[in-house]
Amino acid sequence: MTSAHPGLPEFDYVKPAGLKEASQFLAQHAPEARPFSGGTDTFVRMRDGFFNPKYLVDVKGLDGTHVLKFDEKEGLTIGAAIPMNRVVTFADASHYPLLVEAAKSVASYQLRSRATIIGNICNASPAGDTIGACLAYQGILNIHGVDGYKSLPLNGFFTGPGKNLLKPGDIVLSITLPVPPKGHIGRYIKLGRNRLSDLSIVGISAMGVKDSSTKSGYKFHLAIASVAPVPFIPAKAEEILANNALNAETVNLAAQAAMDAVTPIDDVRGSAQYRKFMVRNLVHRAVTEIMQKLSA
């Protein structure tokens, strides 16, 4: 009989002294070694039997993982060891309201004491709540691998459910979100089975700003969670919002384009068809709210 409370399977906990040692250990023991930070996803997946690593490598002591700083030129950098609650309460995170709203929507307060934004990204779940905000803010991942430091844009990082461009030995140390455009408005609308704390059935990250380079005079970044194998950017919807006079008809067209582009699955949280309709309705709602605030 399966235990109702399975313990964690056996593994060795490894806390490397430095980055070089950590990357080498992870590369030499791939795929049996797995980096972790908060563990809030890793431990659940180990208990469920999805992961069975021989080594869990704790990255929280490594150089560069404890950074949480805002620079008026470089933007906001969030280290891999920084739990979401610290991001939410960091005064300069207020420059990134979409990220703060998304981070506050993750699970519960005590889970966010451990869960990290870098962990959310590295797990590459299509449902990751904070990923859409990091995409909308054009995040850059700062990585240490066996060949030293490198950077990767977040856009294009995800290759499938739970899959990304990281190579054995790569450790994401932090993410840098460039300074966002002045006057932008962000909105994260999360549809869960309950009002607070659930995983998303659909999650809409939307950011809008006045922009004289577009025909509409506005630029929107959209990213949608839980509707495709990877966090999804509805490019056609963004184009519609940039290239047409921004009115109710344009928003309808953009919302419909987003609905047509997503490829959700049926699962325990909702059917594919329901998700598609919710994408249309919630993209419409998010863009309308942002439009109203931008024109106020």
Next chain:
Amino acid sequence: MGFHQISVKVNGNDEVVTVSSNMTLLRMLRESLALTGTKNGCAAGECGACTVMLNGEPVNSCMVLAVEVDGQEITTIEGLAKDGQLDIVQKTIIEKGGVQCGFCTPGMLISARALLNRNPHPTEEQVVEALVGNLCRCTGYSRIIESVQAAAERS
């Protein structure tokens, strides 16, 4: 599998414990230190029955490895009362009838105390948000929320 000797302060007491790599903080508290007030509910970070404070912040102790708390400070439900006096939120949850079966109560009280520490006068919405990770199948929550609000009013 590796074993590690860790030093940890639990409810103000210095403890030295030998833990296996895969031992959670929850198991260490219950099985190595006999602090069984902290409950094992879902073991997946969802129900909050195992909530304890790690350096003053509430965490799901089922989602923390014991080896990770080397050198840290833990407060469990057994450490909430001071000098033989119940914490104010322990008193108000009794007065308001916010306890029925009691299984969620230790985690609920730790989350409530952590909330009041960071926000001594929370709104009802802030209480709800702070307790959303603590599931109760008996009370319907209203009396628990009232207990936290009453504790805030009296402190």
